[in-house]
Amino acid sequence: MTGNGTILAETQGFTPVIDILAQELGVGPALVYGIVWRYCQMEDRVCYASRETIAAHAGISIKTVNRHLKTLCGAGYLKDLTPDLKHKPHTYADTGRVRIEALIQATGGTKSPTSEGRTKSPTRSDNLSHPGRTKSPIRKDSYERKRKGGSPSSSAKTETRRKQVEHLIEH
Numbered sequence: 559m560t561g562n563g564t565i566l567a568e569t570q571g572f573t574p575v576i577d578i579l580a581q582e583l584g585v586g587p588a589l590v591y592g593i594v595w596r597y598c599q600m601e602d603r604v605c606y607a608s609r610e611t612i613a614a615h616a617g618i619s620i621k622t623v624n625r626h627l628k629t630l631c632g633a634g635y636l637k638d639l640t641p642d643l644k645h646k647p648h649t650y651a652d653t654g655r656v657r658i659e660a661l662i663q664a665t666g667g668t669k670s671p672t673s674e675g676r677t678k679s680p681t682r683s684d685n686l687s688h689p690g691r692t693k694s695p696i697r698k699d700s701y702e703r704k705r706k707g708g709s710p711s712s713s714a715k716t717e718t719r720r721k722q723v724e725h726l727i728e729h
Contacts, residue, residue, distance in 0.1 A: 571665065573615075576656050583629055589616050590626040591635055591656075598652040604639060608647040 573592040580588035593615050597605035607615075613623045627650070630636040635656065639649040 574658055576658070579635065579656055583633060583635075586616075586618065586622065587626040587629050587633075587635075590623060591630050594627075594630075594636060594650050595652055595658065598650070603651065605650040605652075606647065 573589070573596055575585065575588045575592050579591055590612060593612050594605045594607070597607045609620050609623045609627070612627075613620045616623065627636065627638070627648075631638050631650075633655075634653055637651045637653050639651055640646075641648070
């Protein structure tokens, strides 16, 4: 990890759009941040890419890139190292306000991110993914009832009957 909090990693075919940043500033600034972040992974840790290059990569106008870069610098996500330059490419640095802490590589195909077996989950301690389905610990009872073919009302009836039978057996 570098001093600014990002892991130096090869990012092949992957431009991050960080959820926290997208929620705070919007998807456009988050995408521009991701593109600049990728360039900041070079040896000198700064982005020399022109606004034209960033615009072409993002599929947006240069004017929109300028607006997003200004927003990102104002919010403290990026630092313009050449603020006094006019009509020339600026140099930007990632401030480390957000961190990307893993190597992620995008490849062709339609492989599911959970098909490899384990994913990071804030609600499951075992982090075990089941290919083809997701089981929520919050809805575990409902999931089990559906799997067994029951419904919430029949499950309650079954429980009541079970208690009645136990009561009869005890007496």
